[in-house]
Amino acid sequence: MKVFAPVSIGNFSVGFDLLGLAITPVDGELLGDIVGIEAAEQDEVLCSGPYANVLPENPQDNLVFFALELFNTKLKEVAPKKLKPVRLNLEKRLPVGSGLGSSASSIVATLFALNLFYDKEFSVDFLLEMAGELEGKVSGSVHYDNVAPCLLGGLQLMTNNEILPCVSVPFPEHWELVVSYPGIKVSTEKAREILPKEIDMQTAIRFAQNLSVFVHALNNEDDKLAAAMLFDVIAEPHRKSLIPGFDNYKDFAKSVGALGFGISGSGSTVFVVCDNRIVSNRVQNYAESHFCQKGGFSHICKVDDFGVRVVDDVMAEE
Numbered sequence: 475m476k477v478f479a480p481v482s483i484g485n486f487s488v489g490f491d492l493l494g495l496a497i498t499p500v501d502g503e504l505l506g507d508i509v510g511i512e513a514a515e516q517d518e519v520l521c522s523g524p525y526a527n528v529l530p531e532n533p534q535d536n537l538v539f540f541a542l543e544l545f546n547t548k549l550k551e552v553a554p555k556k557l558k559p560v561r562l563n564l565e566k567r568l569p570v571g572s573g574l575g576s577s578a579s580s581i582v583a584t585l586f587a588l589n590l591f592y593d594k595e596f597s598v599d600f601l602l603e604m605a606g607e608l609e610g611k612v613s614g615s616v617h618y619d620n621v622a623p624c625l626l627g628g629l630q631l632m633t634n635n636e637i638l639p640c641v642s643v644p645f646p647e648h649w650e651l652v653v654s655y656p657g658i659k660v661s662t663e664k665a666r667e668i669l670p671k672e673i674d675m676q677t678a679i680r681f682a683q684n685l686s687v688f689v690h691a692l693n694n695e696d697d698k699l700a701a702a703m704l705f706d707v708i709a710e711p712h713r714k715s716l717i718p719g720f721d722n723y724k725d726f727a728k729s730v731g732a733l734g735f736g737i738s739g740s741g742s743t744v745f746v747v748c749d750n751r752i753v754s755n756r757v758q759n760y761a762e763s764h765f766c767q768k769g770g771f772s773h774i775c776k777v778d779d780f781g782v783r784v785v786d787d788v789m790a791e792e
Contacts, residue, residue, distance in 0.1 A: 627781030657770030704734030
């Protein structure tokens with residue numbers, strides 16, 4: 475059995491630490507990590523894929539192994555007789571430190587695969603709780619803006635409520651996102667350090683206004699109003715300095731009719747929101763010619779409403 479967990483955009487523009495969006499390329503490519511699972515003589519984690527070379531050499535230092543340990547600990551508490559050794563095969567298809575929810579994808583795919591292996595012993599809500607805990611190992615604090623959309627699909631709003639940690643927000647099906655990874659790594663820790671520890675009252679009010687109006691507009695299918703709110707007053711002014719070519723790319727995207735431009739997660743990937751394919755193509759062409767360095771890439775994407783899911787070998791190879 476193989477499980478695929480899609481790429482996600484955390485901090486989605488107006489929603490620093492509060493909004494996350496699952497996306498998928500319009501050409502059908504599986505952009506995200508894949509985890510295979512099978513019974514084994516002893517617990518084992520194997521790694522392959524285009525970005526496997528940047529993972530820890532010791533499999534026990536891998537997030538997949540941490541996810542296995544946490545899942546086994548929880549399983550022992552409720553059904554210890556079920557526990558048996560497994561082999562987990564991580565196909566690492568997302569670059570690390572890219573702002574594309576790479577760690578969330580590995581974590582969610584692993585937990586979902588394990589849960590299927592054990593006949594859905596745990597609820598989706600409990601998987602989400604475990605995924606958030608594991609994300610804390612990467613960023614230093616528990617947060618859900620990548621793991622929630624990766625697991626559940628769509629646009630998710632974090633609630634900071636234990637009973638209901640996130641709620642789904644409708645996302646315009648006709649909006650496209652040109653997602654461009656420049657080929658450089660930005661650590662989440664460094665991206666956090668560059669942010670101010672406090673913000674002024676005016677900025678706080680503007681942030682709250684943008685987020686609340688954006689969510690209101692989407693719930694009322696007012697795409698024009700939603701697009702007008704698509705800018706980040708919290709992180710972008712500080713983090714854009716970590717991304718070469720950011721301002722030029724943003725200026726070009728706006729000049730050809732893009733609705734919005736933002737940093738995916740903590741960077742270095744950026745995304746451009748468009749409402750027609752002509753604009754999307756022009757933006758992607760610019761990204762490939764002027765923004766993406768060696769090892770970078772750009773995809774035209776749409777919202778992924780499905781989240782984590784089982785895939786067959788043919789889909790995985792494609």
